Amino acid sequence: MQTELNKVIAALREFYAHEGFLFEKDLGERAITHRFAVYLERQFSGWTVDCNYDRLGERTLHLPHGTIISTDDHLGKSIYPDVVVHQREIPNNLLTVEIRKASNHTPVEHDQHKLMALTDPHIWFAYWIGVLLVLAKHNVTMSEVYVGGIVDRPLSLWFATRLKEIGLGTAH
Template sequence: MQTELNKVIAALQDFYAHEGFLFEKDVGERAVTHRFAVHLEKQFPGWSVDCNYDRLGERTLHLPHGTIISTDDHLGKSIYPDVVVHQREIPNNLLAIEIRKANNHTPLEHDEHKLQALTDVHVWFPFWIGLLLVLDMQGVKISEVYVSSIVDQPLSRWFAARLAEVGLGAAP
């Protein structure tokens, strides 16, 4: 997993080197998410990198009944991860990323619950890794790594330490 997370860090370095305008002009999170996905795609040749992708093979990606996770569609059934790294046809789901700007003051619970569901091995073809990133002009303010529907504390600390090493985050 560290190999994949190092690729995310490389994409973040490229993103911050080229996309400062987005934070200077305080553009919306969808624009930030899209531009990050452009840089992430370079790190994952042979994989598809998509924003707001709501499919699982041919099916719409739905949450199980009784879930506490809110959704993004008017029927309240489908789920739209911000950025995914996957193979569309198989489906083979590698990485789901939720991105927030630091000035978004809504509670993190929605994104946290979404990542728990997306990495839950009991729900569907889960994503191997889930990642929560809270970004500001200087770098990553908050990061959490999800594996098997929980925050993997050792991997989250490792990721935060790597971000700090490359100047994109505070030491854990």
């Protein structure tokens, strides 16, 4: 998993090197997410990188009834992941990333619950790894790594430490 996470870090490094304009002009999370996906795609040869992808093969992506994440996209609370690294036709789901701006004051729990659900091995569309990134103008202010439907504390610490080592992280 560290190999895949190192690719996320490489994408973040390239993103921050070229996309300062997005933060200077205070553009929205969707614009930031898209530009990050461009750099992520360069890291994952042989995989497809999509934003807000709502399918698994021919099926629409829905969580089971009774989960705390709404599937009502009109309210902006969909379960569609911000960025995914996958193979569309098989389907083979490698990585899902949720991105938030540090200035977003809505509760982070929505994104955390979404990543728990999207990496839950008991759900038919589970992703192998989930990553939560809270992005400020010059660095990642918070990150978490999800595996098997929960936060993987050792991997999260490793990821945050790697970000700090390259000047993109804060104390975690």
